[in-house]
Amino acid sequence: MTAVAGVRPRAARRWAAGRRWLSRVPYAVLALYVVVGGAGPLLIDYNPVRVALDDRLLAPGTRLAAGGIAWFGTDGLGRDVLAQVVYGARTSVIIGVATVVVSCLIGVTVGVAAGYFRGWLDTVLARGIDILLAFPAILLTIVIAGAFERSVLVVVTALSATAWISFARVTRGVALSVRERAFIDAARVLGVRPAQILVRHIVPLTAGPVVALATLEFALVVLAEAGLSFLGIGLPNSAVSWGQTIANGKQYLETAWWISALPGVALSLLIINIGILGDQLTARYGRGHLR
Template sequence: MTAVVGVQPGAGRGRVAAGRWLSRIPYAVLAVYAVVGGVGPLVMDYNPVRVSLEDRLLSPGSPVMSGGIAWFGTDGLGRDVLAQVVYGARTSVIIGVSTVVVSCLIGVTAGIVAGYFRGWPDTVLARGIDILLAFPAILLTIVIAGAFERSVLVVVAALSATPWISFARVTRGISLSVRERPWIDAARVLGVRPVAILLRHILPLTVGPVVALATLEFALVVLAEAGLSFLGIGLPNSAVSWGQTIANGKQYLETAWWISALPGIALSLLIINIGILGDQLTARYGRGHLR
């Protein structure tokens, strides 16, 4: 006699429920970062250029001369590391969102126009992309950032130099496919203007793939901004960046590890969770969005 072993329905539902909860972790982590970056600077007074040599290199949890507690310790100039992590979160979110928005506007506009009209707009876009791809992206970003005075606008412009290419490629492919669909032909026959066709019939189909791509680009932009600030060619000293804080602590890695380690952990958690969220959105919208 052969025993048939079946899978209990409750166990399957439990695994599905657990998977759903795990998939929501990136949303929760990003919400925490958004709240910390948005609300933290409003309730935490911090001056990035003010030094307190009496409080320099205090370990996490140590009291400071002002009577407070340095929960994340202090750096080589006596500045609170927790405040730098909080203000750095706001800086990363602002620069990341600004860069992605600029890249998205440029790339989506160029992509749908080139894909729909083809001809010389498509040729110009293809040649422009070829020229930009001839230079390594990080090298082009460093050249732009180093050629001008350090500011937020320069950093956003430097970081937007190449990410728009990804948006242009995605939207161009969608536009090339959609322009041959029957409802587009019907719209042309009815005399609908090309601008209206682009805005009403093609642009909405790009939303899902563009959002999925935007999350991945956001992670790359945040990491690139930290790299520029680490090299000293990103934001000015009056602005707080995780890259600057990590760079300030590199000479104290053996004696004051928290200066570089804690901002580095905050940066790593943000990048990892954005990457997971981007993979989820890509799996949802990246395939079959035109079916």
Template sequence: MSVLVDARSGQQVAARRAHATRRWLGRIPYVVLALYAVIGGVGPLLIDYDPVHVSLDDRLLRPGSHLSTGATAWFGTDGVGRDVLAQVVYGARTSVLIGVCTVAVSCLVGVAIGTVAGYFRGWPDMVLARGIDILLAFPAILLTIVIAGAFERSVLVVVVALSATAWISFARVTRSVALSIRERAWVDAARVLGVRPVSILLRHIVPFTAGPVVALATLEFALVVLAEAGLSFLGIGLPNSAVSWGQTIANGKQYLESAWWISALPGIALSLLIINIGILGDQLTARYGRGHLR
């Protein structure tokens, strides 16, 4: 009997240790994303960098080399002598800024349209469905490229181009939530009491979309950052006066054999950000359920 008790207690201790380990591992994405936020917010204040300034005397220096000014290029320099570390730091700020702005715009538009269509149904729901069908007829990245290429390159144009299709996911999620919540007893009671539809939407429906929307926002943030890097890589994203990981990676593609660090280091920074956002998004999706994200 004592042997069974000892075995059971040993299993419980092992289970608690495994649970504690999973909890600590689950916090890694939060730590990494917080680090990126700090680097993107504080880094540009500590590093003096001019993205259009060139120094041909310092071109293609390996990581850890000394510049002509006496400073150290920890990540090396690119083909025109610009510091790759500074480009990574400034690129983090650009990616975080564009990602937050795009997700915010897409979330506001998508939640507003989705809740209205799901609650009122009828012609608002039909118009939303047909509009989504029209937009989905075009590949999202192709529509983004068309919008970004039709105007002069700027941060505003990139945000608008990326938001043109990103709002669809938010609208579909909030629509499904609104369709479910509108049938609940407290919503029927509010309608019977004569509560205005706007108040019903804001007080009784929109709060229930918070969980699924937050989970979706993390996934969309990763897609937005990756799409922005792709646009900048193609040369139709941000202007040359702005620093982007995509631009830095594109600038180093002709030096892959002799100066791998120009493209590799920004690429690693981009990959780490995307991977950790994806892990965080999976955690939030598992917490709030997958049913509304389909």
């Protein structure tokens, strides 16, 4: 009985250790994408507008006319798919981080102020959110992106136009809850200015839910940017995007599947792992704040 009882705790410890290692996989994958997006373009020389017709539609692992190897194959214009995947990772990370930062700053500022002061500010925020939610987010993004010349700034602006709403709703709920606590009343009695109360007491308490939400929003932003580029209204041709690469290969799906499949796999792997990471953070900080 003693031997059997000793086996079960060891098995439980091994199971717990295995789960801890599995929970770290999304962090490792995300770090890999950041490293590839940051250092990859420094190691791989690539011109997105250069055409090499002698190397067009080469299968993965084929040697190029210049002597190199196309590990991920080439597209219909002879451009290296591996380089497009690497440069596309940098584009996705930059646009994702920029959009989340802008949306977070706007949403947290508006949400915390509305939740703490309430009154007409809270009413205006609620009505503004209702108006924006009346339009599908992707439709509003497409309208904004299509109304201006294609650029990274336009894409970030279009994606931020609706992404800030989630941050505002989350932080407003936190502010409404915290403003009724005893230490906030004590701060008011002591004459602490509202701006100091917001910065010192309320905003720090929104950090957990905001980080969890930012992770989920990052995945949605990356997917939305790829969708805009796939439709041809996202980034210009001088930039590299996974959506553009996937769109360029849709006419060769039967003969050159790698053009669309490999960037699609890279995009899916990133979205899935960010989604898992977001679920972990949401479970850690509590789902109640995100409702």
